[in-house]
Amino acid sequence: MHSKIQLNNGVTVVYQTLEGYQSVSVGAWIKTGSIHETKANNGVSHFIEHMLFKGTTSHSTYEISQIIDDLGGEINAFTAKDCTCFYTKLLSDDLETGIALLADMLGHSVFDPEAIETERNVIIDEINMYEDSSEDVVDDLLTALVFGSHALALPILGNKESVKGLTRGRLLNYFHRFYQPSAMVISVTGAFDEKQMLYLMETYFGSLENDRDMIVPDVEVPTMHWGFICRKKDIEQVQVSIDFPGISYEDDRNYEMMLLSNIFGGTNSSMLFQSVREQNGLSYGIYAQPSFYDHVGTLNVTFGASKENLSQTLACIAAEIWKLRENGITKHQIEAGKAHLKGSFLLGLEGTDHYMDLIGRIELFNHLEKDVPTMIEKIESITGGTLNELIELCFGTGQCAMAIVGDLKESEAKDYYDEFVRQLTRR
DSSP: OOEEEEOTTSOEEEEEEOTTOSEEEEEEEESOSGGGOOTTTTTHHHHHHHHTTSOBSSOOHHHHHHHHHTTTOEEEEEEOSSOEEEEEEEEGGGHHHHHHHHHHHHHHBOOOHHHHHHHHHHHHHHHHHHHTOHHHHHHHHHHHHHHTTSGGGSOTTOOHHHHHTOOHHHHHHHHHHHOOGGGEEEEEEESOOHHHHHHHHHHHTTTOOOOSOOOOOOOOOOOOOOEEEEEEOOOSSEEEEEEEEOOOTTOTTHHHHHHHHIIIIISTTSHHIIIIIIITOOOSOEEEEEEEOSSOEEEEEEEEEOHHHHHHHHHHHHHHHHHHHHHOOOHHHHHHHHHHHHHHHHHTTOSHHHHHHHHHHHHHTTOSOOSHHHHHHHHHTOOHHHHHHHHHHHHSSOOOEEEEEESOOHHHHHHHHHHHHHHHHTO
16 A cells, blocks of 8 residues: 655655666646636646646756656656646656656746747647547537536637637636645655655655645536537548446446446447447447546447448447346356456556556545555455446436537437437337
């Protein structure tokens, strides 16, 4: 189990040494993302992520990259709907360099006005790139449909209008509100001396000051919406994404949901992949995966197919759902699914960066399971009864939301959706 301390300024540090590695990974986590934004400032979390690489009081943009490149290491970041993470992976001897640089970025970024304008153009170009991708467009459309006016519906990148409206003052106001040391989680994994690492944390992160009381608004409980949405796009394939009801972060059946998703459509041997691709040749790829949020969740199915194959593909999905509802999941499927879930989970920890990600998320989101053995034990305890409950929760009501991107009219998309719901409910 990893260890945990809290610095005097409130920064939480979680860490674990790992045998057999020569590297160390450090991640700085902030619990903010598009879920904390509004339509007016949508994209601000992602914009700030970019700006922290654009110069500090001590280092230029070039120097931030050069320092890590010269060591053969990696430094990067990502913004999600509910968190932002800055991370670096280095040889163990370079731990101080990594910690010092991350602390400098988080505590002393200058938000240079000229750099803001340059980066604004970069982000708008990134938005244009996403809009050219039918897979990304269909996901954003579906999320907007399911979560309506709730912040979960907002795209992580923002949109061109909101990004153009983000002034330096608005960026700094948001930064000072959410990037408080008392709200930061730092995760460290790999080969390092514990005493030295804690000294470095106190030296660099412990010196960061809380500018003001942390005022983070409570996230409202979203209301989920069902129906269809489409966007006409001149592409060869039709891209489809379907959400079914799921479960939240707080639900203790998360591992059961992951197992159900894998059996249904999460692997190449899954029901959907075998039926849609291998047996009927309707699509190159079809996959299912769950999403977990505070208070709510979804089970998603995504695929691309030709317009000629779309109706049959949707019929195959409905047929596999009815197989689940009528026959349940066999003992063999459960045991094979548990073995796959354990194997993929443990293989996913092969690397200091992956373990850093795990313990950072455990602390940031207050997971019920605090260590790997407990997680494995939870997977091994999965039974058919709980899986059958989830099958009915996801598929028993006939509720679903469908987003379609392709060369078809809205009336055609509605016909596909209506027929799919009819097949789900057998009306």
